[in-house]
Amino acid sequence: MKTGCSIGDKPKGGGGYHFPDWAYKAESSPGSRQIQLWHFILELLQKEEFRHVIAWQQGEYGEFVIKDPDEVARLWGRRKCKPQMNYDKLSRALRYYYNKRILHKTKGKRFTYKFNFNKLVMPNYPFINIRPNGGVPQSAPPVPTASSHFHFSPLDSPNEDGHGNHFTGSSSAQSSRESLNDVSERKPIPSEPEDLHSMEWRRSADHMSNRNNVNTGHHGLQKHKSDLMLPVFSMPGMYPDTHSPFSVSPLPGRGGLMSVPLSPALSLTPTVFSYSPSPGLSPAFQSGSCFNFNPDEMKHYLQAHACSVFNYHLSPRTLPRFPNFMMPPPHRPFPPEEQQSFPIKLQPPPMGRKNRERSQSSEEKHPAPPPPLLQPIKVEPVSDEEDLMSDEELDCGDYAAKEDTSSESEAETPSPKLDFEKMGHTFVKPAAPSWPQFSTASARLHYPKEGTEAVKDYPTETAVVEKKEETLPPKLRFKRLWNGDAQAEVVEDRECRKVSCIINGCRASDLLVETNAVAADS
DNA sequence: TACGGAAGGC
């Protein structure tokens, strides 16, 4: 085999953090048996020895800079046995990721791109760190440290299916460029359609519900194809690494009570995302081993996850989902030091593109009479400036997606109006949040009384949203529709309202309504 | 420097 194109060994760890094996596996990319470019990029980012070539961008979560484009291209070419590779070609490949929303370009910054963790991380790392006062993303993303249920294979280990650990920073920082060329492209594991995953997840949830025995464990959940087990999120802001957008180390001490398998097959095209680390669970999900619902754990997880969604600009479709049988956890404030660090500004629940467009078209046909139902939520004006501002205000860690005004963000700009109409109910002003750090967020949500000015304002703001959607290039809109986003956003929209419920501490019954609606939708 | 269409390989 040609030098530089060998495919037998695993990447050598470096930088003190590891991705789980699947992140490097070709089989984690459905439809491809070869290493994917984004894998490779992550791989480079992981390694200290390539810090001079490519590195996480300071101050921006998930953003990385290609410091030496030619070198990166060369490495990529070597990996792919394409000696003619250059940055132009590589960047073309990167640009294809734009449409997939795996990456986007950081405008105005040369050779700077940003991962979209909604696509990349959340399905696999639902307990993404909330980084209250995050550091600078410089190192490659870490992988959670060992826990009883957690066994990603250690990347360093020549032993593929190593033992235990697997999330340590046991960096044997070999500085070998060849190591990058030696990433194993392992035996493929058949991937499953995500819909199937979701179905299976739900099925298993139902199964457990029926059994009414969520703690007995051993038949609850189990990996099948994947040998990955994740502990559920433990506490936000407690992860050791503040540098990486993948800071996800569930603490061994807290022990993920809810351990669920993580499918390596679930990678880039999540549809809906349950609170399980992955809906991409194998059929054996139903015959698994360790699954507990611990309300506290769930609570922390959900809160953190909600925070992630809001603050990392993740699509609400990545919001946790309660199984139908499950009641949301009670609210309890985080410790004071964490409370300060979640200046969340609530955005209104999204309406969903499908509904927006439907409403748009219906409005064209029939000049819409004022909706019969009152929309009790005053939505903040959606404008780029406002978005930017809120981004900065959000800043749950040091993250501020200042440039994130891409069409993607716009496309996912939420607006609740039509869904409220469709659902035929209105949201009641929730009780005062019991989570103090959300108070500012709540304060920014206005709940106009009937007949007030704010109520009248509402349709105007909705129109702004629709206008923005309208300004999307028709081709892009079509493409996204084609990709099924529209459907996802119906769910997304409800997911978002669920989170509003969670965050604002509204009644459990409200949450259940949304939860059930989501389940029905999906 | 960046974008994206088009064609084609695997």
Added chain:
DNA sequence: GCCTTCCGTA
């Protein structure tokens, strides 16, 4: 499906 290669455009 995921690039790779080429190229025109901004």
